[in-house]
Amino acid sequence: MTATVADAPAGAGAGTAGGRPVLVARILNFELVKQFSTWRVRLLMLLSWLGPGLVVFAVDHQGTLPSDTLFGREMHATGWAGSLVVLGVAGTWVLPLLASVVAGDVFSSEDRLGTWRHLLIAVRSYRRIFAAKAIASLTVVVLGLVGLAVSSVIGGLLAEGNQPLVGLDGHQLTGGEAGGKVLLAWLCVLAPTLALAAIGLLGSVALGRSPMGLLLPMIAALGMQVAQLLPLPVAVRLALPGYAFISWNGLFTDPQQLGPLLIGVGVGLVWAVVATALAYLVFLRRDFTNLNNDGAGRRALTLGVLPLAGVLAVTIGVVAVSTGASGSGIEQAKIQRSMTTAFAHLYRLQQAQMRQPPVTEAQLKTSTVCGKSEGLGAQSGPGNDWRCTVFWVVPGDNVTAQAIYQLNVTANGRYIADGDGPVQVNGYFLIATAGQVVPNPLWQFDGNVDLLASH
Template sequence: MTATAVHDRTAVARPVSVPRGYRFELVKVVSQWRIRLLVLACWIAPALFVVGVSQQSTLPSDTLFGRWMLATGWAAPLVMLGFAGTWALPLLTSLVAGDVFASEDRLGTWRHLLVAVRSPRRIFVAKALASLTVILLLVAGLACSSTVGGLVTVGNQPLVGLDGHLLAPSDAAWNVLLAWLCVLAPTLALAAIGLLGSVALGRSPMGLLLPALVALAMQLAQMLPLPVAVRLALPGYAFISWNGLFTTPAQTGPLLIGIAVSLVWAVLATVLAHLLFLRRDFTNLTYDGSGRRAITAGALPLAGLLAVTIAVVTVATPSTGSGIRQDEVQRSVATAFAHLYRLQTEQLHRPAVTEAQLRATAACNKGAGRLAAEGPGNDWRCVVSWHLPGVQTTGQAIYQLDFTADGRFVADGDGPKEVNGYFLVRTPVGDAPNPLWQFDGNVDLLDTTPKG
C-alpha cells in the first residue's frame, strides 16, 4: 500500500513552474558576492565620478558631451553612456549572462537541478530571465546614478546638442532616457551571446569572456573605414548611433537599423543557446563544452546572419562608401556654428540674431584640397561664412575638423581669435570657454539628400 502511494505521488509530479524557477535562479544569481558588488558599484560609482569631475579644472572633452559636464547635469548620464557602451556593458553581460550556465558545470549541480525542476526547457527560461533581470538592474543603476549625480552637482540647465542647438531641460531628459533605452538592444545581443557561450563552452573561461571579446571586436571594426552597410550591420552599432537623437532633425535612420540588427542577433543567439542546452548530455560530470558544436551550431549561424544583414542593409540603404560626404559635412558645420553663434551672442550680451539672419554657410575640404572630400580623418578644414544684420562685411572663421569613422567630429577653432579663439565667457553657472572655440558634431551616414 505504501508503494502504491509513493507511485501515485510520483505520477502526478509536474515540472516546477517558470515563475518559481525564475525566483529561485534570481536568488542564486543575486546571492553571489561579485554580483552584489557590481550592483553596488553601478548604483554608486557613476555619481561619485560626476562629483569628482566637478571638482577638477579639466573636463573629459575627448568624450562626447564631456565638455559640457560643468554646464548642465544632463551631460553626465551621456558621458557615462559612452563609457558604458564601450567598456561597462560588455563586461557586465560577460559576468552575468556568460556565467549563468557555466556556474552549474563548475559546481556539478546539473543533476540536482534537473531532479528539482524536471524540465530543461524551464530551467533555460528561468536562467535567461534571471540574468536579464540582473543586467537591467545594473543598466538602470548606471543611468540613474549618473543622472542624479549630474543634476545634484551641476543642476538642471539646458543641454547643447550635437548641432549646437539648446535642448530645454525637459527635452534633454527625454532624449537621455531614449538614449539609454536604445542601448538596451545591443546589450541584449551581448547578453544572448553570453548565454550561448555559457551553454556551448561549459566551464571554459572563453564562455565567460565571449561577450566582452565580441564587443571588443566590434569596437575595433567601428574604428576602421568600413562601408556604411557593414558598419550598420554590426550588432553593437546602437552603442554609437544614439548620438543622432541630439541633432535636429534627429538622425533616426542609423539608430533604428542598429536597434533592429541588435534585436535579431539577440533572438538568434538565444534560440541557438536554447537548442544547444536541450541537446547536451547532463550525465557527463566532466562536460567542458563541445568546441565543434560551438562552431557549427553557434559561430557559423551568427556569421551567416552577419553576411545576410550586410546584404540586406546594402540593398535597403542609399549610402555607399564611408557615408561621410562633403555636402553633409558642410551642412553640419554651418548649422552647429549658427546655433552656437547665437549662444555666444547671448552670453556676451550682444544684440540678438537668428539663424535665418546669419545665413551661415561652410566650405570644407580634406587634405588642403588634395584629397577627395570624403571619409574620416583629422585633415578636414572648413571656412564658415556668415552675415550680421546691418553689416556689409561677411564674417569668416576657420575650423580644423577631426572625423572618426562613425561620423562624429570635433571642430577646433583656428581663427579669428575674437570669434572662435579660446576665452572665457560668463554664464549662469560660472565662467565657461567660448562655445565657438571647440564643439562636437555628428553627420548622418545615410544619404538623405533628395535625388533629382
Template sequence: MLACWTAPALFVAGVSRQSTLPSDTLFGRWMHATGWAGPLVVLGFAGTWALPLLTSVVAGDVFASEDRLGTWRHLLVAVRSPRRIFVAKALAGLTVIMLLVAGLACSGTAGGLLAVGDHPLVGLDGHLLAPGTAAGRVLLAWSCVLAPTLALAGIGLLGSVALGRSPMGLLLPALVALGTQVAQMLPLPVAVRLALPGYAFTAWNGLFTSPAQTGPLLIGVVVGLAWGLLATALAYLLFLRRDFTGPADDGSGRRALTAGLLPLTALLAATTLILTQAAGAPATGSGIERNKVQRSLATAFAHLYRMQTSQLHRPAVTEAQLRATAACDKSDGRADPEGAGNDWRCVVTWYLPGVTAPGRAVYQLDITADGRYVADGDGPKEVNGYFLVRTPAGDAPNPLWQFDGNVELLATTSKG
C-alpha cells in the same frame, strides 16, 4: 549591483565640481553647464566598457557555473525540465542585467542633477534642448542601448551553453564587444557598420541633433534585437540537445562553431545585404562626404554663434539671418574630401544684418569613422581662437572655440 547604483553618481558629481572636464568624451565639455550631460558621459563609458563586462559576468556564467560545480544532474533531478531550467536562467540573467543598466542610468542622472542642476543641454548641432526635452532624449538614449546589451547577453548565453567550463564562454560577450568597437574604428562600408550588433552603442548620438538622426539608430536597435534573439534561440537549441548523463560532456566542441558562429555570421551577411538593398546604405564608402560635413558644421556654428551673441549681450540674430555656410577640404586639397581623418580644414562664412562684409572663421576637424567630429577653432581670436570670451559678467567658456558634431552616415535628415 551596489556599484552600478552608486558609482556613476559619485563620479559625475565629482567631475562636475572639477575645473578640468573630460572634453574628449562626448558631452563631457558641458558637465559644468547642465546635469543632463553627466548621464550621457556615463552612457558613453558604459557602452564601451561597463555593459560588455557586466553581460559577460552575468550571462556568460549563468550556465557554465553548473559545469564547473558538476551540478547539472542534481538540478535536472530537482526540476526535471531542461526547458524550464533554460527559461529560468535566461530570465534571471535578463533581470539582473536590466537592473544594472537602470542603476547606471539613474545614478548618473541623479549625480548630475544634484551637482549642477536642471539646465538646458547643448546638442550635437549646437541647438539648446530644454530641460524637459533633454530628459526625454537621455531616457530614450539609455533605452536604445538595451538592444545591443541584449545582443551581448544572448551571445553570453550561447557561449555559456556551448563552451561549458571553458573561460572563453565567460569572455565571449566582452570579446565580441571589443571586436565590434575595433571594427567601428576601421573604414568599413556603411552597410557593414550598421549590421554590427553594437552599432546602437554609438548611434544614440543622433538623438541630440535637430531634427533627430533616427534612421541609423532604429537600424542599430533592430539589428541588436535580431542578434539577441538568434543567439538566445541557438543557445536554447544547444541546451536541449545536450547530453547531461555523461559528466565529461560540458557542452564544448565542434558544435560551438557550427551551431553558434556560422548562423551569426550568416545573420551579419544577410543584414548587410538587406541594408544595402532596402535601407539605402552604400555598399562601399564611409558615408562621410564633403557636403554632409559642410552642412553639419555650418548648422552647429550658427546655433553656437547665437549662444555667443547672447553671452556678449549683442543684438539677437537668427540662423536665417546669419546664412552660415562652410567650405571644407581634406589634406589641403591633396585628398578626396571624404572619409574619416584629422586633416579636415573648413572655413565658415556668415553674415550679420546691416553689415556688408561677411565674417569668416577657420576650423580644424577631426572626424572619426562613425561620423562624430571635434571642431577646433583656428581663428580669428575674437570669434573662435580662444577658449574664453569676456562677457559683462566676467570670463565665460567660448562655445565656438571647440565643439562636437555628428555627420549622419546615411542620407541626411535635413537639407537645410
C-alpha cells in the same frame, strides 16, 4: 534541492517534483537568489547604482573636464551631460562586462560545480531550466543598466541642475527636452546590451567550463569597437549588433538622425533573439549524463559561430539594399552642411552670452567650405585632416566674416571642430561677458554626420 530530489516519485513526468509541476517562477526565484549570492554580482550592482552618480558629482566639481569625451565639455553647464558621458563609457566597457559576468556564467557555473544532474532530477524540464536561467541573467543585466542610468542622472542633476543642453548641431535643448532624450538614449542601448547578454548565454551553454564562455561578450564588444574604428562600408558598420551604443547620438540633432539609430536597435534585437534561440538549441542537445562532456566541441561551432556569421551577412545585405548606403557615408557636402548648421546655432548662443542684440540665422547667411588633405585626393572619408572655413554676415555691419576650423572626423560620423581663428570668435576657450567668464561655445564643439543622409 537534495530533499526535492528525494521526494520526487520515480514515475513523475517532465517538469514535475513530487507529482506537481515546478513553476518557472519558483525556479526563477532560485536562480535570482543564486545570482545575487555571488560577490561579483553584488559588487557590480553596488557599483552600477552608486558609482556613476558619485563620479559625475565629483567631476562636476573639478576644474578639468573630459573634453575629449562626447558631451564632456558640457558637464559644467548642465546636469544631463554627465549621464551622457557615463552612457558612452558604459556602452564601451561596463555593459559588456556586466553581460560577461552574469549571462556568460549562468550555465557554465553548473558545469564547474558538477550540479547539472541534481538540477535536472529536481526540475526534470530542460525548457523550464533554460527559461529560468535566461530570464534571471537578463533581469540582472537590465537592473545594472537601470542603475547606471538612474545614478548618473541623479548625480548630474544634484551637481548642475536641470539646465539646457547644447545638442550635436549647436541647437539648445531645454532641461525637459534634454531629460527626455537622455532617458530615450539609455532605453535604446538596451537592445545591444541584450544582444551581448544573449551571446553570453550562448557561450555559457556551448563552451561549458571553458573560460572563453565567460569572456565571449567582452570579446565581442571589443571586436565591434575595433571594427567601428576601421574604414568599413556603412552597411557593415550599421549591421554590427553594438551600433546602437553609438547611434544614440542622433537623438541630439535637429532633425533627429533616426535612421542609423532605428537600424542599430533593430539589429541588436535580432541578434538577441537569434543568439538566445541558438543557446536553447545547444542546451537541448547537451549530454548531461557524461561528466566529461561539458558542451564544448564541434557543436559550438555549427550551432553557434556559423549561424551568427550568417545573421551578420544577411543583415549587411538587408541594410545595404534597403538604405542604398555605400562607401564611408562621410562626404564633403554632408560635413559642410553640418558645420553650417552648428556654427549658426552656436554663433547665436555666443551673441546671447555676450549680451548682444539677438540675430536670426537668416540674417547670418552662414555657409561653409571644407576640404580634406588640402584638396588632394578624395574629399570623403574620416580623418583628422579636414579643414573648414565658415562664412557669415556680421549683424549690423553687412560685412562677411570668416572663421577657420580644424576637424577630426571619426569613422562613425562624429567630429570635433577645433577653432583656429580669428581669436575674437573662436580663438579662446573662455569669453568675458557682464563681468563673468563663461565657456566660448565656438572655440571647440562636437558634431555628428548622418551616415545615411543624402548628399
